[in-house]
Amino acid sequence: MVREIRLTPHYQNVFVKRRKVDTECRVFQEKWTQYYLFTEVNTKPVCLVCNQQVSVLKEYNIRRHYETHHEEKYHHLQGQLRKEKINELLTGLKKQQSAFTRSREVSDAAVKASYLIANELVQASKPFSDGEFVKTCMLKAAEVVYPEKRPAFAYISLSRNTVADRVEDLSGDLGRQMNDKIKSFIAFSVAIDESTDVTDVAQLAIFIRGVDETLTITEEFLELVPMKDTTTANDIFSSLIRVLDKAGVDWSRAVSLATDGAPSMVGRKGRKKVVTQYYENIRSFKLKLSLWETQLSNGDTSHFPCLTAMHVTGLNADLDQYKDKITGLLQEFERRFQIFSEPENEFAFFRSPFTVKASDMPADIQLAM
Structure with a gap:
């Protein structure tokens, strides 16, 4: 059986009064400074004499504090004397606050x-x-x-x-900044190198190079991983995956992995290939960069879907800034692989000896062609 509970009018009035106390908006009044020697600091009433705060901003509480602790000493100060004392107390409080600041x-x-x-x-x-x-x-x-x-x-x-x-704090902050930067990469590549320190412990150095949506290139050292057991290809691969996962990389944006070509670094990837094959890959990418540079100079965005979409939607894209990025990348590519330009004729002869000019070859092999 459910019994209905009803409040008497007396208790109803109590609850109404309590709700009004909780919801009323109290504002410090300037006259309280004159009457009770109080001021407002950070929305809190503070006594100018003892610097004590009153928890509730109500005149009753402020008056009770003054009458209980200070009225006997300061009630005789009236008129100009009281104003001068108040100014003196306010100046002292400001000096104390400035000292704390x-x-x-x-x-x-x-x-x-x-x-x-x-x-x-x-x-x-x-x-x-x-x-x-x-x-x-x-x-x-x-x-x-x-x-x-x-x-x-x-x-x-x-x-x-x-x-x-x-x-430790600085290291943690740099790590967080690096992770945030890595998350902004639209494409990235990784370089690794393994060497042995003075204590005969193999150390795996991991570097990352990425580019964000503004085509800003960032290259940073990620981590130095001690390889205390074996240094097989699987060990190096596992360490690399662990470090990159900790950095929060998006694997779908990975472009390439650079190593020194050691078997433990590349596994089977570097086998059964000659230097001319690698040179062909380099030359092919340089041609792509040159093509993109020319097309962007002419306003052609055929090979850049995002730029094409911006043009279709009416957004004006400054193609010069993207062309300049491609030009800079091409120049950097030329600088890094300039060593391959010297033996280019030899590479061509090795790749297809019947398609090169004899006059371009060294004298000792011209008659043999």
Whole structure:
């Protein structure tokens, strides 16, 4: 059986009053400064005498605080004397707040300085314990050059543990920035190299090079992976996959992998091929770049679906900036593979000896053609 519960008029009025207290909008009134020696700081009523905050912005609470703690001492101050006392108390409060602000600014500057010095120590390959030596030097210099600012330098924490924490924070921030940059790549390539350090441990260096939607090229060192067991192709491949997955790469945007050609690096990929075949691939890509450069110069976007779509939808694309990117890429390609331009005739003779001119060949093989 369900019984209906009804509130008496007395309890109904109690709930209504409580709701009104919770929802009413209270505003600090200037007259409370004159009557009760209070002011407003960050939307909170603060006593000018003892700097204590009142939790609820209501005149009753403010008046009770004044009458309980300060009325006996300040009730005799009236008229101009009371105004002068209020101004004096307000000035003291502002000075105290500015002192707190300066102290906070000094503290923030000291933390920033410790990060900068920790970064310099790491870039110079110095031990973390050198931070204390650096601080001692700074304090000695401050005593001579600017004695008044010596306490500010003393705030800078450069203990061994602090420097280690700063370096860890910087490393984590750089890692997050790198991951964010990698996520913006529309295409990327990877380069790896394996070598042995002084402790006879194989180290796998992994680099990434990518381009974003603005055709900005970024090339960064990702990680140095110690290969403590074996260095087979499977071991290197597993380490590479683990590092790239941790970086959050989109595998559908991978373009190429560059290695030094060692069997453990390329597996079976580098076998049964000669240098002329690689040169053909390089030459083919250079021709593509030249074609794209010419087409973009003429406003032709046939091989660029995104640019074509922008043109169809009425969006104006500045083709010159994309053409300049292609030109820069072609120049970089020419610079990196300029070594192949010297033996180009020899490559042509090796590839098809009956299609080259004898006059272009060295004298010792001209009669043999």
